Amino acid sequence: MNSVSIKILAVAAVAVIAVAAICVFVLTQDNNKEKMTMNASLAVCGNADGDYVIDGEDKVIIQHIIDKDDGYTLAKYPLADADMNGTVDQADLDLVNKILSEEPCTIYHGVDDGEHGWAFVDTKWPINRAATSGNLQTLMLEKMAGIIERHIYGVSYSEEYGIDAYLYPTLQQYLGHSLGPSQKAYDTDLLSQCKTDTGITALIVGSVPKNAAAIEDMGIDLIRLESTTADLDRYISQILLLGFLFRESTQAIEIGKWSENLYAEMQSKLSTLKQDQLVTAVLNVGQTGTLTYKGSNYVSVLLQAGALYPDVLDVSSSPAIGDWIYTMDFDMIMCMRNSTPDHSWYGGTPDYERYFEAVYNTLGLTEPYLNGQVYAIGLDMPLPIRIAYFSQALYPDLYGEGWADQKHQEFIDKFFEEDFDTSTLDFLLEYKDYKDKLTFES
Amino acid sequence: MSQQSRELMEEYHRYRRRKILFVILLSLAAVVTIGLSLTIGGRNLGFFETYQVLFSHIMGATYDPASDQWLDDYIVWNSRLPRAIFAVLAGATLAVCGAVMQGVLHNPLADSYTTGVSSGACFGVSVSVVLGLSVGGGGDIYSLGTLLNAFIFALIPIAFIVGLSPLLKKSSASLILAGIAVSYLFNAFNTLLLVLTDAESLADIYIWQVGSVSEIFWADLPLVVAVCIPCMICMALLSGKLNILNTGDDDARALGLNVDNLKTVTLSFSALAVAVVVCKAGILSFVGLICPHIIRMFIDADNRFVIPASAGLAGVLLLGAEMISRTISPSGTIPVGVVLSFIGAPVLLYLIVRRRSNIY
Numbered sequence: 030m031n032s033v034s035i036k037i038l039a040v041a042a043v044a045v046i047a048v049a050a051i052c053v054f055v056l057t058q059d060n061n062k063e064k065m066t067m068n069a070s071l072a073v074c075g076n077a078d079g080d081y082v083i084d085g086e087d088k089v090i091i092q093h094i095i096d097k098d099d100g101y102t103l104a105k106y107p108l109a110d111a112d113m114n115g116t117v118d119q120a121d122l123d124l125v126n127k128i129l130s131e132e133p134c135t136i137y138h139g140v141d142d143g144e145h146g147w148a149f150v151d152t153k154w155p156i157n158r159a160a161t162s163g164n165l166q167t168l169m170l171e172k173m174a175g176i177i178e179r180h181i182y183g184v185s186y187s188e189e190y191g192i193d194a195y196l197y198p199t200l201q202q203y204l205g206h207s208l209g210p211s212q213k214a215y216d217t218d219l220l221s222q223c224k225t226d227t228g229i230t231a232l233i234v235g236s237v238p239k240n241a242a243a244i245e246d247m248g249i250d251l252i253r254l255e256s257t258t259a260d261l262d263r264y265i266s267q268i269l270l271l272g273f274l275f276r277e278s279t280q281a282i283e284i285g286k287w288s289e290n291l292y293a294e295m296q297s298k299l300s301t302l303k304q305d306q307l308v309t310a311v312l313n314v315g316q317t318g319t320l321t322y323k324g325s326n327y328v329s330v331l332l333q334a335g336a337l338y339p340d341v342l343d344v345s346s347s348p349a350i351g352d353w354i355y356t357m358d359f360d361m362i363m364c365m366r367n368s369t370p371d372h373s374w375y376g377g378t379p380d381y382e383r384y385f386e387a388v389y390n391t392l393g394l395t396e397p398y399l400n401g402q403v404y405a406i407g408l409d410m411p412l413p414i415r416i417a418y419f420s421q422a423l424y425p426d427l428y429g430e431g432w433a434d435q436k437h438q439e440f441i442d443k444f445f446e447e448d449f450d451t452s453t454l455d456f457l458l459e460y461k462d463y464k465d466k467l468t469f470e471s
Numbered sequence: 472m473s474q475q476s477r478e479l480m481e482e483y484h485r486y487r488r489r490k491i492l493f494v495i496l497l498s499l500a501a502v503v504t505i506g507l508s509l510t511i512g513g514r515n516l517g518f519f520e521t522y523q524v525l526f527s528h529i530m531g532a533t534y535d536p537a538s539d540q541w542l543d544d545y546i547v548w549n550s551r552l553p554r555a556i557f558a559v560l561a562g563a564t565l566a567v568c569g570a571v572m573q574g575v576l577h578n579p580l581a582d583s584y585t586t587g588v589s590s591g592a593c594f595g596v597s598v599s600v601v602l603g604l605s606v607g608g609g610g611d612i613y614s615l616g617t618l619l620n621a622f623i624f625a626l627i628p629i630a631f632i633v634g635l636s637p638l639l640k641k642s643s644a645s646l647i648l649a650g651i652a653v654s655y656l657f658n659a660f661n662t663l664l665l666v667l668t669d670a671e672s673l674a675d676i677y678i679w680q681v682g683s684v685s686e687i688f689w690a691d692l693p694l695v696v697a698v699c700i701p702c703m704i705c706m707a708l709l710s711g712k713l714n715i716l717n718t719g720d721d722d723a724r725a726l727g728l729n730v731d732n733l734k735t736v737t738l739s740f741s742a743l744a745v746a747v748v749v750c751k752a753g754i755l756s757f758v759g760l761i762c763p764h765i766i767r768m769f770i771d772a773d774n775r776f777v778i779p780a781s782a783g784l785a786g787v788l789l790l791g792a793e794m795i796s797r798t799i800s801p802s803g804t805i806p807v808g809v810v811l812s813f814i815g816a817p818v819l820l821y822l823i824v825r826r827r828s829n830i831y
Contacts, residue, residue: 188804210803211674216685217550218513219802221542225514240686247545248537349666 569759682808757815
């Protein structure tokens with residue numbers, strides 16, 4: 030056989046194998062769903078009016094749609110289709126009646142994937158027992174919904190962050206028994222054993238794991254939360270969703286209303302500021318020596334607190350800090366940090382040395398640092414409280430000393446079971462207060 | 472035929488039978504290892520209970536969905552078994568490709584990592600996850616677009632090596648150096664991307680880079696079977712020509728072998744197969760490098776036996792490492808790539824000390 034023939038055969042063999050591979054890919058992939066958009070507080074199908082609860086008012090709207098009354102269409106009330114079959118009919122009314130009478134049934138709820146729009150999934154309702162991701166923002170959502178102590182029976186966490194012993198004392202029993210290698214991965218074997226041992230029927234996650242199909246096959250519904258959202262409405266909707274799924278709606282609704290009032294109070298004060306009074310701040314999250322880019326959810330918290338953010342950081346990813354930082358005009362440096370197993374914000378042991386050292390190493394020669402305008406707050410706190418602390422740091426004269434602590438204490442007293450005292454704990458670390466204790470500057 | 476010739480022939484046949492038996496034993500060892508691996512995992516299933524579940528499944532037993540028996544069956548059949556099969560296939564693929572690369576490039580250090588194939592695939596994943604640029608869309612580490620990205624970028628180093636081959640004056644050492652240079656280049660680009668990404672994506676890519684077979688299911692196997700097995704068969708069928716190539720490029724040409732074509736074909740098959748494995752499981756180091764060397768210590772360098780024997784040994788090694796990883800940490804905190812490195816590094820050092828220069 031001559032060389033040309035061998036080459037042709039080789040190319041043909043590779044092409045055949047490549048085509049086979051492509052065929053396998055195509056045949057084993059699902060089609061993407063169409064993108065859908067909508068705006069609702071409790072994103073559960075059946076909540077036709079999109080408010081905080083499913084109630085008789087939703088039944089009225091559904092009946093109007095069934096009767097084809099003017100102004101009542103599925104397009105206008107997308108959540109009226111309770112069973113997600115594309116039409117609004119008696120079956121939807123029957124499902125809403127089951128929900129109102131708290132009968133076990135399958136409900137549909139939505140999550141906004143951002144890039145792909147809203148997606149709806151089915152879940153067996155109500156949920157009594159679930160496992161969860163150990164992500165601190167996911168856990169905080171669950172804590173606010175009041176489901177941690179009574180409904181969580183397993184956690185997948187990472188050794189780096191652990192599970193805060195002060196915020197989540199009942200979850201300490203799961204230390205050493207993680208359901209997966211990290212906050213985002215869940216071992217199929219261990220989950221199945223957890224289901225056998227505790228009867229969990231759901232897993233609360235911040236992002237869809239690779240073995241999602243296997244988890245669902247095992248009869249464990251995936252409840253996906255937008256844990257890192259900085260949009261207050263979306264944040265509240267996550268708490269409402271959890272409250273609904275676990276039949277703990279009362280506290281969830283109260284938190285929603287309380288948060289809206291707090292936010293309205295802040296916006297009212299911030300609206301009195303003139304343009305030249307607005308403060309430009311930069312944000313550092315994590316220890317990687319970068320500044321968070323403007324489009325990040327973390328920066329959204331700062332913007333909601335009333336800050337301006339440098340346009341030079343309006344890029345697609347966090348840029349590494351370099352000499353260009355000295356050409357940028359900004360007034361304050363903010364950082365957000367997680368608790369770790371050894372340093373807990375609610376335990377009164379934030380690692381201020383490490384937080385400020387990270388800022389010093391990269392921004393230590395900038396004017397805001399030299400002026401002492403550096404602040405650190407915890408990522409563990411509820412979103413409305415984080416916004417409050419940032420806002421106070423940005424505009425101390427607007428709020429008065431201790432305002433954010435006062436609001437935080439009010440929140441703790443109303444919605445937490447633990448007795449945290451904000452007068453003895455420090456949730457807003459000001460560089461000026463810690464400067465003399467820092468060892469790295471010497 | 473003289474008595475001496477007859478004795479020589481019989482000795483040769485005995486030697487050949489021993490090698491065939493060696494290959495068969497390694498293949499059986501891989502099957503036995505699959506069986507043993509089914510008994511290890513986070514779900515409380517006893518040794519005999521596991522085989523009872525497996526046997527019942529084969530006999531067609533059904534259970535109430537989500538009951539304990541159903542979960543036992545699901546875990547053994549749908550979680551542990553495909554993972555074990557994939558580990559054996561992946562190990563076999565990497566070892567066969569390593570053996571072929573070492574033969575073709577006349578370099579004992581040749582494998583998917585030193586030729587830059589694994590680094591190229593890794594960079595493809597990073598491009599997709601960090602920059603969101605991929606063939607067919609994606610951005611999530613497990614999306615179709617990310618897999619295709621890894622596939623395409625894994626072929627680039629081989630294209631470099633094959634393209635540079637005529638320019639490097641038939642020097643195999645130069646070829647492997649070119650592969651290492653490409654590997655470093657991709658690693659540099661990869662590091663640059665990772666520095667710029669957020670913590671969440673960084674964690675995803677890091678875990679994938681270290682190498683893990685922990686979440687492999689039946690849906691992951693068709694691609695591996697469709698690509699890797701035919702590639703391995705093709706390379707096995709070329710083993711005779713690889714033996715001729717072992718005599719040296721010039722001598723092989725003198726014997727009528729088209730050396731350039733053979734290198735192009737075998738390296739292309741290797742890149743294709745390795746890209747698929749790397750797409751699914753990340754970078755699994757040492758398997759492709761040390762298994763052919765270990766096999767050559769026992770049965771010398773006849774590629775007709777080295778290739779299938781390496782496949783069997785590598786399957787046992789990778790699956791064994793996965794079992795060790797799962798025993799130490801049922802939650803999967805220790806990826807199999809870490810265990811492979813702990814096993815492979817001392818073995819490689821031993822091989823270097825014991826290496827016989829007449830292996831090739």
